[in-house]
Amino acid sequence: MTLALALPAGRSRPRRARGVLGPVGWTALVLVAAMVLLAALAPWLAPYPVDQQDLLHPYAGPSPAHWLGTDATGRDILSRLLWGARTSLGGPALVVALSLAVGLPTGLLAAWRGGLVDAALARVLDVVFAVPGILIAVLAVAVFEPGLTPAVLALAVAYLPYVARTTRAAARAQRDLPYVEALELQGMGGLRICVRHILPNILGVVLAQVPVAFAxxxxxxASLSFLGLAVQAPAADWGVLISDTSALLQGHPEQAVYAGLAIVTTVVALTFLGDRLTEGRPVARARKEKR
Amino acid sequence: MTSPLLEIGDVVVDLPGRGTVLRDITLAMASGESLGLVGESGAGKSMLARAVAGLLPAGAARLGTIRFDGAPLSRSRTGRDGARRRLGMVFQDARAHLDPRQRIGDFLLETTPRRARPARLPEVLALLDRVGLAEPRRLLDRYPDQLSGGMLQRIMIASVVLADPALVLADEPTTALDVTTQAEVVAILDELRRERGTGLLFISHDLDLAAQLCDRIAVLYAGTVQEVAAAGALAADPRHPYTRALFAARPDIERRLPRLPAIAGHPVAAYESGAGCAFAPRCDRAVDACGTALPELVGTEHAVRCLVAAPPAPATRREGVTRC
Structure with a gap:
């Protein structure tokens, strides 16, 4: 009688080598790249100027002249989508980049130093976190003038706590791991340990926030633009296209649907891309003590 | 012993929430000497190594002095004194002490300035070959999770040797390895140490292994040194009842026993022991006085902390002075 034992699989799924995206990752990368290219080349790709009206043909359906139709004042929706991609992609990208640029060092500093520095930084972040981003933006616009720049800066401040708090929590967990102690014993400085060792180990967790924060x-x-505080009419923006309620009330949701699709595609592609880029190598985790 | 390499004087360590884990530790090591630190789990062996390395847990209080190469070592882990750079540590769990996101080559060369790295590469490769790792060049591109525990421990040892320290702290470097790897790793450690005249503080719960590797051995129990002697003298003539019990409790292939004579009771931590000798409750030779006063560590070459320590065995008499 033979006894068959199922060999336990070593890993639940094959580990992808670092840098290899896989089919899903590649699709996401192509989509994101396409979005960025379309936005960058909008002035050359758009069939009509962004604000050219054609009052005789409002709410036209798709036609060879207007692939996606026209809006209430006869403006070409495709052109507005292409132009809108510039602020819709660039604005949030700037917001996320700025909050990462400030939030990562802040979180690492708080986690590494601990004590008073950590307490002070954490409380400041809590206060910022408690104020809605829109409110900060409204204040910034009130102080300066309506426009994309103050809105982006204000939102970067508002999103700072997301990044900094995640970084801090992840870095604190690394702070007392044995490998950090071993590095300290080698006489390595805190800055070097944080940047070269802790950061790579927590980057996956922090970057997982990026697509969400971007969305x-x-x-x-878009809300700020709708309030007339960020992107100014007649410039186009995906958010502006969605929030154009007059078109919706007239029974023409097309432009909102197209803009919504563009947003969803971008965010989903970014999420998958971030996921594929950050997985691969295992990172340091706290293990249970033996005793 | 003119000026000791490592001088531990009256060190006491208190851990927050647990209490005293080390009491009155006084030990000295000459440069190039190897000292074995043995004892059961929880005796404070690792804590002593961590105290020397300045890696005590947050909130721990340390009294007493630890002088390394004549200069006192700072107590906190953030204190960066130059002396600490001449201290290398080999940990029990090499995997946990390596950054999983760093390639082996980057790890070994990280403290070398970038421009000096190509020049240092042959030395690194030769050393990896020395510690018994095949194809060292390919190894440099690997990540820790692609290698076995034994390989990682060899890499750890190589990295410590590369730093050329004056003293190596080895905290149970072989406990996580299987027996054949264990022997190899110990041999490598010993060979490199002798070659370079490095001091070695070897922590182990394996008396035989320590006796084989070290010049002197200190037996720790409940956070206190119970007996210190030259390895040969300790093996031939253990005087503290605890050391005797340890020797009796180890398995021996030539001396097959139906059952190993285990030490009755459980090991205690320093903060759990009373006023007297910490071992007294488990000791088969304890007298009433053992429970009331903590005996001093008496003797120079062969020091014992026991009121009723066995007198020096006549056959292998050494110049240890033991007061009973």
Missing amino acids: LALVDL
């Missing part, structure tokens, strides 16, 4: 910032910027 939220996109929606926030």
Whole structure:
């Protein structure tokens, strides 16, 4: 009688080598790249100027002249989508980049130093976190003038706590891991340990926030544009296209649908891309003590 | 012993929430000497190594002095004194002490300035070959999770040797390895140490291994040194009842026993022991006085902390002075 034992699989799924995206990752990368290219080349690709009206043909359906139809004042929706991609992608990207640029060092500093520095930074972040981003943006616009720049800066401040708090929590967990102690014993400085060792180990966790933050910032910027505080009419923006309620009330949701699709595609592609880029190598985790 | 390499004087360590884990530790090591630190789990062996390395847990209080190469070592882990750079540590769990996101080559060469790295590469490769790692060049591109525990421990040892320290702290470097790897790793450690005249503080719960590797051995129990002697003298003539019990409790292939004579009771931590000798409750030779006063560590070459320590065995008499 033979006894068959199922060999336990070593890993639940094959580990992808670092840098290899896989089919999903590649699709996401191509989509994101296409979006960025379309936005960058909008002045050459758009069939009509962004604000050219054709009052005789409002709410036209798709036609060879207007692939996606026209809006209430006869403006070409495709052209407005292409032009809108510039602020819709650039704005949130700037917001996320700025909050990462400040939030990562802040979180690492708080986690590494601990004590008073950590307490002070954490409380400041809590206060910022408690104020809605839109409110900060409204204040910034009130102080300066309506426009994309103050809105982006204000939202960057508002999104700072997301990044900094995640970084801090992840870095604190690394702070007391044995490998950090071993590095300290080698006489390595805190800055070097943070940047060269802790950061790579927590980057996956922090970057997982990026697509979400990007999407939220996109929606926030759209709301601000709708209020007339960020992107100014007649410039186009995906958020502006979605929030054009007059078209919706007239029974023409097309431009909102197209802009919404563009937003969803971008965010989903970014999420998958971030996921594929950050997985691969295992990172340091706290293990249970033996005793 | 003119000026000791490492001088530990009256060190006491208190851990927050646990209490005293080390009491009155006084030990000295000459440069190039190897000292074995043995004891059961929880005796404070690792804590002593961490105290020397300045890696005590947050909130721990340390009294007493630890002088390394004549200069006192700072107590906190953030204190960066130059002396600490001449201290290398080999940990029990090499995997946990390596950054999983760093390639082996980057790890070994990280403290070398970038421009000096190509020049240093042959030395690194030769050393990896020395510690018994095949194809060292390919190894440099690997990540820790692609290698076995034994390989990582060899890499750890190589990295410590590369730093050329004056003293190596080895905290149970072989406990996580299987027996054949264990022997190899110990041999490598010993060979490199002798070659370079490095001091070695070897922490182990394996008395035989320590006796084989070290010049002197200190036996720790409940955070206190119970007996210190030259390795040969300790093996031939253990005087503290605890050391005797340890020797009796180890398995021996030539001396097959139906059951190993285990030490009755459980090991205690320093903060759990009373006023007297910490070992007294488990000791088969304890007298009433053992429970009331903590005996001093008496003797120079062969020091014992026991009121009723066995007198020096006549056959292998050494110049240890033991007061009973």
